[in-house]
Structures are given as C-alpha cells and as structure tokens.
Amino acid sequence: MPAPLRLAVIGAAHAHVRYALDEVTLREDLVLVAVADPDPATAGRYAAEFGVPAYDDHRRLLDELRPEVVMIAGVYADRAEAIVDSLHAGAHVLADKPLCTTLAELDAIEAAQHETGRFVCLLLEKRNYPETLAARALLADGSLGELVQVASTGPHKLNRPTRPDWFLTRKGYGGILGDLAVHDIDLVLLLSGASEGTIAGLADSTDPEFALHGSLLLGAGPVVATIEVNWLTPAASPYHGDYRMRLTGTGGTAELFWAQNKLLAATTDRPPWEVELPPGRRPAAEALDALSAGLEPETTTAAGFVATRVALLAQQSADAGGVVLPWTDGQQRGQAG
Amino acid sequence: MPAPLRLAVIGAAHAHVRYALDEVTLREDLVLVAVADPDPATAGRYAAEFGVPAYDDHRRLLDELRPEVVMIAGVYADRAEAIVDSLHAGAHVLADKPLCTTLAELDAIEAAQHETGRFVCLLLEKRNYPETLAARALLADGSLGELVQVASTGPHKLNRPTRPDWFLTRKGYGGILGDLAVHDIDLVLLLSGASEGTIAGLADSTDPEFALHGSLLLGAGPVVATIEVNWLTPAASPYHGDYRMRLTGTGGTAELFWAQNKLLAATTDRPPWEVELPPGRRPAAEALDALSAGLEPETTTAAGFVATRVALLAQQSADAGGVVLPWTDGQQRGQAG
Structure with a gap:
C-alpha cells in the first residue's frame, strides 16, 4: 500500500471539521498530522483526540509538516487566507462551505489555485x-x-x-x-x-x-x-x-x-x-478516494468556484x-x- | 327588497365566467340581463342557458341594457377594452384574472376607473x-x-x-x-x-x-x-x-x-x-354582497390594480x-x- 495521505486541519471552528476527521477514523489511506486553529482550545481539543500536534499559527504548521491535504473549517472570514496559504504550500484543499466570504477572497483563492495547480474541493454534502x-x-x-x-x-x-x-x-x-x-x-x-x-x-x-x-x-x-x-x-x-x-x-x-x-x-x-x-x-469520502488516487474529486475545483461565485x-x-x-x-x- | 342588481357578462371565453353565473343561480339580489361575446356560439350557449339575449357587440349590449355590474371573462387580450367600455357605461366590473395583458391596457383601465369612480373587482379566488x-x-x-x-x-x-x-x-x-x-x-x-x-x-x-x-x-x-x-x-x-x-x-x-x-x-x-x-x-360571493349594498368589495379596486401591475x-x-x-x-x- 502506498503511504497514506497526510492531512492537516486548518481551522476547526465549525463542527463540519468532522467531515474530514471521520475519514481519518474510517480509512487507512489517510493520516492526520496536525490541527491548527487561532483558538488554542479548539486546536487542542481535536489534536488531543487524535494524538497530533496543535498549532495556533497555520503557516508554521504548513512550513513544518508540509501536509498533502488540508481540511478547512475555520471562522468563515479566515478561510480564504488559510486556503491560499495551503495551496502555496503545495497542499490540496478540502473546504467546508462557505469557501470564503467575499468576491475579493474568491479571486485570491482562484489565483492561488491557478498558480499552484492543486485541487480545491468544496464539500457540498447535499450532492x-x-x-x-x-x-x-x-x-x-x-x-x-x-x-x-x-x-x-x-x-x-x-x-x-x-x-x-x-x-x-x-x-x-x-x-x-x-x-x-x-x-x-x-x-x-x-x-x-x-x-x-x-x-x-x-x-x-x-x-x-x-x-x-x-x-x-x-x-x-x-x-x-x-x-x-x-x-x-x-x-x-x-x-x-x-x-x-x-x-x-x-x-x-x-x-x-x-x-x-x-x-x-x-x-x-x-x-x-x-x-x-x-x-x-x-x-x-469520494473526494479523498480521488485525491488518494491522484485524481480530481467529482466536485471539481471549477464547480466549487462557480457555485461560490454565484452565491x-x-x-x-x-x-x-x-x-x-x-x-x-x-x-x-x-x-x- | 330593492330591485336586484342587473348583471351582464361581457366575454365568456374562460370557464371562470361561472364565478358570476353561479351567483345568478344562487341569489335573489342578482339577475342576468345578457351575455356578450365576439364568438356567437359562446354568447349563445350561456344566453340560452339563462334565457337572456346574446350579443356579439358588447357596446350595443351596454348601450341598450345599461347593466349595473359586468362580469369579464373573455379572451385575455380583449378584456381591457371591455372593462373600459363597461366603466364608461356606468357599470361596476367583476373580472376574472388576468385583468388585462399589457401595462398600457392597465393604464387605460385605471384612467377609466378614476374618471368614472366605479369599482373594479378582480376575482382572486385564492383569497x-x-x-x-x-x-x-x-x-x-x-x-x-x-x-x-x-x-x-x-x-x-x-x-x-x-x-x-x-x-x-x-x-x-x-x-x-x-x-x-x-x-x-x-x-x-x-x-x-x-x-x-x-x-x-x-x-x-x-x-x-x-x-x-x-x-x-x-x-x-x-x-x-x-x-x-x-x-x-x-x-x-x-x-x-x-x-x-x-x-x-x-x-x-x-x-x-x-x-x-x-x-x-x-x-x-x-x-x-x-x-x-x-x-x-x-x-x-363577497364582491356581490358588497356591490348589492353599495359598498366596495373586500378585494379593492386598488388591490386588483397593484397586483396586476406587479404581475x-x-x-x-x-x-x-x-x-x-x-x-x-x-x-x-x-x-x-
């Protein structure tokens, strides 16, 4: 079996962070490496549950651990910066909705994604x-x-x-x-x-x-x-x-x-x-199946971007x-x- | 008992003409005096049912019979002219929806109503x-x-x-x-x-x-x-x-x-x-109760006009x-x- 995907959580303010954490529990091709949140109590709670390091500065996490996939579930207004930084650190992104809160933030995310070629998968669970x-x-x-x-x-x-x-x-x-x-x-x-x-x-x-x-x-x-x-x-x-x-x-x-x-x-x-x-x-589940196989998730980067733009x-x-x-x-x- | 209200039908292309005809059958304060429709078969069918004259020219009906109330249920594009003529002939109007098909027609109806002071009651049955x-x-x-x-x-x-x-x-x-x-x-x-x-x-x-x-x-x-x-x-x-x-x-x-x-x-x-x-x-029913008592129906002229305008x-x-x-x-x- 290839080495499991190394996942980090950046932002855990919303309980939908469980969308990714549940997969860590359920599958063997995924391992959690750290949890970052500006609120130390939030980061610490999830980090303790999984026995991984907690960070309050997500940039330090990205620099030190270079995760392959980042799950974004922080305060909505903080998400764009975390996504842009994650992409520039070479990670694919799984994001709880909303992806971000303004059109300027979306422009910045799209620019970072085009530059890095990483996938951004918005987890639209109703699909x-x-x-x-x-x-x-x-x-x-x-x-x-x-x-x-x-x-x-x-x-x-x-x-x-x-x-x-x-x-x-x-x-x-x-x-x-x-x-x-x-x-x-x-x-x-x-x-x-x-x-x-x-x-x-x-x-x-x-x-x-x-x-x-x-x-x-x-x-x-x-x-x-x-x-x-x-x-x-x-x-x-x-x-x-x-x-x-x-x-x-x-x-x-x-x-x-x-x-x-x-x-x-x-x-x-x-x-x-x-x-x-x-x-x-x-x-x-499907998004991690795809990323694990080196493929783009079914909810494509483009689909998440256009739905966010229209919203x-x-x-x-x-x-x-x-x-x-x-x-x-x-x-x-x-x-x- | 005061003399019954004298009702004419002008336009019977839509089956909602029954909204008024049913009242003729059910109440004693209302009498049908004639039915006009550009289609002689349509006018003749309802006229025969109630034993009243049929007209193909609604202006002749208005001139000859001077009805107090007119029920409008004709081809939608013909309704505005029939309403304006009825108002100018001194009649109150009950109208199946739509009142008319264009904003210019609505303007003409509103002008005729303001000039004559008669009521126009759009029969919005969902109320x-x-x-x-x-x-x-x-x-x-x-x-x-x-x-x-x-x-x-x-x-x-x-x-x-x-x-x-x-x-x-x-x-x-x-x-x-x-x-x-x-x-x-x-x-x-x-x-x-x-x-x-x-x-x-x-x-x-x-x-x-x-x-x-x-x-x-x-x-x-x-x-x-x-x-x-x-x-x-x-x-x-x-x-x-x-x-x-x-x-x-x-x-x-x-x-x-x-x-x-x-x-x-x-x-x-x-x-x-x-x-x-x-x-x-x-x-x-309520509109005819009101008109019979010389009052404005609950669905006011203004309400029918603004709903039609917004539509x-x-x-x-x-x-x-x-x-x-x-x-x-x-x-x-x-x-x-």
Missing part, C-alpha cells in the same frame, strides 16, 4: 444525499424530460445562544446568501449543466450584522431557479431544517424532501410514486437592493467559425 | 380558499410573528389539445407571469401590507408565443417572496396543480397546501400541527432578461415634515 443521487438518476435516464425549473428551501434553526460571537457578525460570517444558498446553487448548476446566466437576490436587512433570511432568482442556461434560505425554522419543529427541492422538467417532476428521506416523482405517464433511494455517501454575487445583489447580475463559469468558450 | 382564510387568521393573531418570507408554487396542467388557439399565443394570452402569478403576488401584497418594493422575473423563452414556466423574486416592504408558476403539472398527476405557499415569520411558519386542503403550521412554542379550516367562500412588471422584467424593476401601489404618500 451525496440519497435523494439527490436518486433525483440525478431520474434526470439522467430522461424520466423528467428536460429540467427547466427548480425551487428550493433551506431553512435552519438559529439556536442563537449556541452561536459563537463571530457567527453573528457580517465580517466573521459573510452574508446569508453567500453561505446557506451555495448548496442549492451548486445543485442547480450541476443539474442544469449551465455555464452562464443571471442572479438576483434579496435578503433581510433588519440587522446589518446578521440576516435571518434571503431569497434569490437564478437563471442557469435554460433553467430558472428560486431559492430561499433562512434561520427561521421554528424552535419547536422536529427538523433543524425541512430542506426541500422541487425539480420541474418537461416530462415530469421530482421533489426532494431531504429532511424526510423521501423523493416523490410523477411523470407524463406515471402517477406520483416514492422513488427508491440508494445509500448516501459520506461528505468527504457571493447573489449576496452582492441583495446588498445592492436586488440588482440582476450576470455570471459565467469563467471558462473560455469556443467562438463560432 | 377565499379555507387554507388562505386560516393562514390569515394565524398571521393576524400573531402566531407566526412578523411575516418575512414567502415561497409559492403554482403548477397547472396544460392539456394542450383542449386549449383554444388564442390561448397559445402571446397576443391573445399575454405572458405567463402576467397571468398565473397574479394570485400569489396578490396574496404577498395582502399579507405583507406593503406599498412598494421590487420585482424581477425570468420565464421560459423556448417558444416566444407561449412560455411553459416562469419564476419571480418579489420584494414587498420587509417581505421577500419567490413565486414559480408553470404549465408543467405531469399529465399523470392527480392534481391539476399542487398549489402551495409557505409563509415564514419571525415566530413560526405555515404552509398552505391548497390542492390537498391542508394547512400545516409550527411556531417557536408549538410543534407542527394541522390547522382546522373554516369553510371557503365562493369566488364572487405585468414581472413579465416585463422576464421579457428583458430579468432586470429588477421598482413597484409602488400608486397611492400618494405623506411627506415627512
């Missing part, structure tokens, strides 16, 4: 849910005809007293559309295959530090999507969030009830039925009162002869 | 559904806190072979957002109480004559709404349309499942429950690729001292 895998199969086999319309909702419980201070500030957290909406934006881009379109967003402006809700209108090639996200799941609800997505095609519809583990479909010929679901996939443009639109903005995936297109 | 009445009660008693976010879907079966030729053309039908979206736009305006905001829309552009789907992002004061409509309910679905609307407030959520006769709510303190529903109301602006936005447009309810605001 791996059973309902998503089954819905993709329905689209792929033509059951729904051509996908033309998407509507999704991403409500979350705020549990305000449990949130750290940085989370409830615009500077630390970024905006709600740049954060919560990126999952569903990514799915619209993935399912539509679109490379350009338009985006407009509106968000709660009651508290300039922290918006409780945001909505957006996304044109993605021939597909039009409406997406709402919020921190307003009622406290007494049994769900953290009753996430759902409705896909409307020219030959059928499918509705993903992620929180209810259910996918309902109906087509021109077939009355509504509950679609049998495959097993889901762990959020970081940040939606936030920019909302900040400007809902102006419509164009987006492209940044790839050069062939010119018609 | 009268049991789920809507119950949801309004939840908002009114504070159960949901402040309403901040709305998401709705309005899918319909196309049944293309059953549609008349005019319906499948842009000129005869208008646009999908100007037509189907007006119900949910009206509810957002009603529930938010907003008097200004922004609107952006995107719609199917595959067939310039008839769009199969459209979506919009509506800012209405502090409320943000996403609305999708389409003609893509799968043929094998048990519903003509599984219409739904989700209301998110600062203290709770409510989801209206109109096609399923169900309203689910959850609040900060109370886990999800199915809300008991009151009886619904017939689409034209037509959404269509205009979609026609222009999704540009964001401001809207106001057209009322003069007091100036700060």
Whole structure:
C-alpha cells in the first residue's frame, strides 16, 4: 500500500471539521498530522483526540509538516487566507462551505489555485444525499424530460445562544446568501449543466450584522431557479431544517424532501410514486478516494468556484437592493467559425 | 327588497365566467340581463342557458341594457377594452384574472376607473380558499410573528389539445407571469401590507408565443417572496396543480397546501400541527354582497390594480432578461415634515 495521505486541519471552528476527521477514523489511506486553529482550545481539543500536534499559527504548521491535504473549517472570514496559504504550500484543499466570504477572497483563492495547480474541493454534502443521487438518476435516464425549473428551501434553526460571537457578525460570517444558498446553487448548476446566466437576490436587512433570511432568482442556461434560505425554522419543529427541492422538467417532476428521506416523482405517464433511494455517501469520502488516487474529486475545483461565485454575487445583489447580475463559469468558450 | 342588481357578462371565453353565473343561480339580489361575446356560439350557449339575449357587440349590449355590474371573462387580450367600455357605461366590473395583458391596457383601465369612480373587482379566488382564510387568521393573531418570507408554487396542467388557439399565443394570452402569478403576488401584497418594493422575473423563452414556466423574486416592504408558476403539472398527476405557499415569520411558519386542503403550521412554542379550516367562500360571493349594498368589495379596486401591475412588471422584467424593476401601489404618500 502506498503511504497514506497526510492531512492537516486548518481551522476547526465549525463542527463540519468532522467531515474530514471521520475519514481519518474510517480509512487507512489517510493520516492526520496536525490541527491548527487561532483558538488554542479548539486546536487542542481535536489534536488531543487524535494524538497530533496543535498549532495556533497555520503557516508554521504548513512550513513544518508540509501536509498533502488540508481540511478547512475555520471562522468563515479566515478561510480564504488559510486556503491560499495551503495551496502555496503545495497542499490540496478540502473546504467546508462557505469557501470564503467575499468576491475579493474568491479571486485570491482562484489565483492561488491557478498558480499552484492543486485541487480545491468544496464539500457540498447535499450532492451525496440519497435523494439527490436518486433525483440525478431520474434526470439522467430522461424520466423528467428536460429540467427547466427548480425551487428550493433551506431553512435552519438559529439556536442563537449556541452561536459563537463571530457567527453573528457580517465580517466573521459573510452574508446569508453567500453561505446557506451555495448548496442549492451548486445543485442547480450541476443539474442544469449551465455555464452562464443571471442572479438576483434579496435578503433581510433588519440587522446589518446578521440576516435571518434571503431569497434569490437564478437563471442557469435554460433553467430558472428560486431559492430561499433562512434561520427561521421554528424552535419547536422536529427538523433543524425541512430542506426541500422541487425539480420541474418537461416530462415530469421530482421533489426532494431531504429532511424526510423521501423523493416523490410523477411523470407524463406515471402517477406520483416514492422513488427508491440508494445509500448516501459520506461528505468527504469520494473526494479523498480521488485525491488518494491522484485524481480530481467529482466536485471539481471549477464547480466549487462557480457555485461560490454565484452565491457571493447573489449576496452582492441583495446588498445592492436586488440588482440582476450576470455570471459565467469563467471558462473560455469556443467562438463560432 | 330593492330591485336586484342587473348583471351582464361581457366575454365568456374562460370557464371562470361561472364565478358570476353561479351567483345568478344562487341569489335573489342578482339577475342576468345578457351575455356578450365576439364568438356567437359562446354568447349563445350561456344566453340560452339563462334565457337572456346574446350579443356579439358588447357596446350595443351596454348601450341598450345599461347593466349595473359586468362580469369579464373573455379572451385575455380583449378584456381591457371591455372593462373600459363597461366603466364608461356606468357599470361596476367583476373580472376574472388576468385583468388585462399589457401595462398600457392597465393604464387605460385605471384612467377609466378614476374618471368614472366605479369599482373594479378582480376575482382572486385564492383569497377565499379555507387554507388562505386560516393562514390569515394565524398571521393576524400573531402566531407566526412578523411575516418575512414567502415561497409559492403554482403548477397547472396544460392539456394542450383542449386549449383554444388564442390561448397559445402571446397576443391573445399575454405572458405567463402576467397571468398565473397574479394570485400569489396578490396574496404577498395582502399579507405583507406593503406599498412598494421590487420585482424581477425570468420565464421560459423556448417558444416566444407561449412560455411553459416562469419564476419571480418579489420584494414587498420587509417581505421577500419567490413565486414559480408553470404549465408543467405531469399529465399523470392527480392534481391539476399542487398549489402551495409557505409563509415564514419571525415566530413560526405555515404552509398552505391548497390542492390537498391542508394547512400545516409550527411556531417557536408549538410543534407542527394541522390547522382546522373554516369553510371557503365562493369566488364572487363577497364582491356581490358588497356591490348589492353599495359598498366596495373586500378585494379593492386598488388591490386588483397593484397586483396586476406587479404581475405585468414581472413579465416585463422576464421579457428583458430579468432586470429588477421598482413597484409602488400608486397611492400618494405623506411627506415627512
């Protein structure tokens, strides 16, 4: 067996750091070498759990240990710098969402990635849910005809007293559309295959530090999507969030009830039925399989970048009162002869 | 008993003409005096059913019979002229939606209404559904806190072979957002109480004559709404349309499942429950009660105008690729001292 991939954690403020740590526990081709976080208690807790060194300065970690893969799960506003430094130190990056909090940060990440050629894999776990895998199969086999319309909702419980201070500030957290909406934006881009379109967003402006809700209108090639996200799941609800997505095609519809583990479909010929679901996939499993084999993960660097860009443009639109903005995936297109 | 209101039908191309005809059958304070439609077969069928004269020229009907109330349910592109003529002949107007198909037509209707002072009541039947009445009660008693976010879907079966030729053309039908979206736009305006905001829309552009789907992002004061409509309910679905609307407030959520006769709510303190529903109301009943008593219907002239204006602006936005447009309810605001 080749030597295991050497993983470091840089930033562990968000519990999604477990996406990578779970893989350390479960697989033999991956070893954790260190944990860095500006908060010594946070770094120390995870470091102690795995018996590895803790760092408060991620640059020192990168210099001393030269990890091959870095998992990013820190304070949102700190992520861009950690990603850029990791890329320049030669590491591939796995990142919890959001990748970063501003378009300028995204530009810096993209520049560092182009310069170094390392992979940046945004861990968009909704891609791996059973309902998503089954819905993709329905689209792929033509059951729904051509996908033309998407509507999704991403409500979350705020549990305000449990949130750290940085989370409830615009500077630390970024905006709600740049954060919560990126999952569903990514799915619209993935399912539509679109490379350009338009985006407009509106968000709660009651508290300039922290918006409780945001909505957006996304044109993605021939597909039009409406997406709402919020921190307003009622406290007494049994769900953290009753996430759902409705896909409307020219030959059928499918509705993903992620929180209810259910996918309902109906087509021109077939009355509504509950679609049998495959097993889901762990959020970081495929990405580490790929990196371990020297390949690019399924959620490509380009896909994570464009989903992040569209989400940040939606936030920019909302900040400007809902102006419509164009987006492209940044790839050069062939010119018609 | 005072003499019954004298009702004429002008335009009977859409089956919603029954909204008024059902009232003729059910109540004694209303009498049908004539039916006009450019298509003699259409006019003749309803006229024969009620034993009244048929006209192909609505102006002759207005001149000869001077009805007090006119029900408008003709080809969408013909409605504005019929409404303007009816108002100038001194009649109040009940109108099936859409009120008209262009902003220029709406301007003409508004001008005629201002000049004559007659009421124009757009029959927005979703206001009268049991789920809507119950949801309004939840908002009114504070159960949901402040309403901040709305998401709705309005899918319909196309049944293309059953549609008349005019319906499948842009000129005869208008646009999908100007037509189907007006119900949910009206509810957002009603529930938010907003008097200004922004609107952006995107719609199917595959067939310039008839769009199969459209979506919009509506800012209405502090409320943000996403609305999708389409003609893509799968043929094998048990519903003509599984219409739904989700209301998110600062203290709770409510989801209206109109096609399923169900309203689910959850609040900060109370886990999800199915809300008991009151009886619904017939689409034209309250409006005719009001007109019979010399009063303005609950769905005011101003409400029908602003909902129509926002829907037509959404269509205009979609026609222009999704540009964001401001809207106001057209009322003069007091100036700060």
